[in-house]
Amino acid sequence: MAIDALRIEIDIISIIVYLFIWCGNRERAVLEKSARAFQCLVECSVLFSVLNSIELFIPTSSFPIIRLINSLKVIACICMGCCWFLSVFYTTSANTYVLRKWLIPIIGPSIIVSCITLIETLIHLTEEAAVMNPTVWILLNMLSILYIAAASGLCLKKARKCTSRFHRRCFYIIAAVMLFPLLTLILQAKFYELPITSTVFVLVTLFIHMYRTRQYITVDLTTGLNNANKLSSYLDTITQSQDPAKRLFLVKIEIDNFKAMQKKHGKDAGVVALQKMATFLREQSVQRGTFIAHYSKAKFAVIAECSDFAEIEFFANKLITASTTSQELSQGAWPITFSIHWSEYGTPDTRTIDTFLDKAESNCIKPAAPL
Known part of the structure; x- marks a missing residue:
């Protein structure tokens, strides 16, 4: 059984970075819904990285276990996309009660694809092939791209409505940064074995966390005045x-x-x-x-x-x-x-x-x- 050392290194570094982000966001997650959704995004990302590394240590003959791990990875990815969108939604929405109106359209596709994944896994659990149904991967990529594109669209919409140049610039930057995961998902569909998705996602998540944290700093360090x-x-x-x-x-x-x-x-x-x-x-x-x-x-x-x-x-x-x-x-x-x-x-x-x-x-x- 050959172990991909590069993937393990990427996963370990990703988990460490995610844990630092989780600790830094913990206090705000208690007070703000957007920070709470972002915290769930980080937790789902940690779960995905852990499952990704565990899979490498499972013997290739253990088809049922590999199938279960793959299905859990798909569900973790779906939850990541959903949490990403919810975090941006809570940040850009003036009235979070609007979420009740759009709750089913937002969460419904995630639940449907997750159920399809679990059913597909259970039906073919004992088969001697650990490869996931291509339809599931297509649905996963489509759903992830849709969530990230929708989040980017919300940022652009909010930026156009902002009367403050400072806030407008913030939303434009976040919308631009989200283009990287979109491009990565497209490339990953073409080059499946290339381990770029996890790396780009952890870097983008870290950037957004640092940028959001910077927005909470209200004192100019040079002068001691308001910034x-x-x-x-x-x-x-x-x-x-x-x-x-x-x-x-x-x-x-x-x-x-x-x-x-x-x-x-x-x-x-x-x-x-x-x-x-x-x-x-x-x-x-x-x-x-x-x-x-x-x-x-x-x-x-x-x-x-x-x-x-x-x-x-x-x-x-x-x-x-x-x-x-x-x-x-x-x-x-x-x-x-x-x-x-x-x-x-x-x-x-x-x-x-x-x-x-x-x-x-x-x-x-x-x-x-x-x-």
């Missing part, structure tokens, strides 16, 4: 529950010539400049109770609800005046200067979060200093 993820969720919340008696403003502060100065003085000097700017903004905004974020390379955002534009203008002039006497900004690799722009949410030109952010580019209070 782009927190800014996006904060804007989603405040624009839905805005005080009708006040106006919502964005003040965008951008360090002048940051890219050129960082290239000239080095990355460490750039990090110090960002930290100094963050400290300066904290000191100037501490009494206003405003929201401050570092959301791009050299861009900072201050979100504030004010009665009128005069308050924003006063705040901007305060920053300008303080910057001229600030030793924090003047000392270092280069004296830090910045430009100030602003925008107001809810005007005819700023009815979405994206336009709210973009409009700030055309409303300048303090222009950038020349090189």
Whole structure:
């Protein structure tokens, strides 16, 4: 009995990676349905990898055992596809009660193909041929491709509806990553003996887990301020529950010539400049109770609800005046200067979060200093 060492190595590495993902996702799985479905996906993947390795140690003459293991592998694959779709569905759906309406169309094909697999296995259990019926493999591939394609479609649909560029980019990336399992399933149908499906699936699952985990990080590690993820969720919340008696403003502060100065003085000097700017903004905004974020390379955002534009203008002039006497900004690799722009949410030109952010580019209070 020859043992395929490469397949065993791939399965062992896959199991270890899946277990790390399972442990990292365990706490969120208690709170979120999408994380719970993703946890089931990981568990089904572990089951498939274990069965895949066990099969290699079974004597080729033990046809009934090999048939049972193959049928369980098929069912595990079906559950993986279903869990993958459910995880994306819960992530993209605003109302998860819609799942009740679509429960039978979603789960029904999985149950039917699983039953066909078990019946096929039991009927031919004692036959001296461990090869699974080709129809079962075709149904498995079709169902897996359908689930992954549907999940990718949901991500694209959600991305088109997103008013926030940060969330839209996230869904576009996940939809693009799902193309790899689709291509792999097609190739695997052509080159059955090539062990690429398990490798690609574990890499894609790991990437999605790391990317989803990154979305939960809300603090910028360089400056200690809120990051782009927190800014996006904060804007989603405040624009839905805005005080009708006040106006919502964005003040965008951008360090002048940051890219050129960082290239000239080095990355460490750039990090110090960002930290100094963050400290300066904290000191100037501490009494206003405003929201401050570092959301791009050299861009900072201050979100504030004010009665009128005069308050924003006063705040901007305060920053300008303080910057001229600030030793924090003047000392270092280069004296830090910045430009100030602003925008107001809810005007005819700023009815979405994206336009709210973009409009700030055309409303300048303090222009950038020349090189």
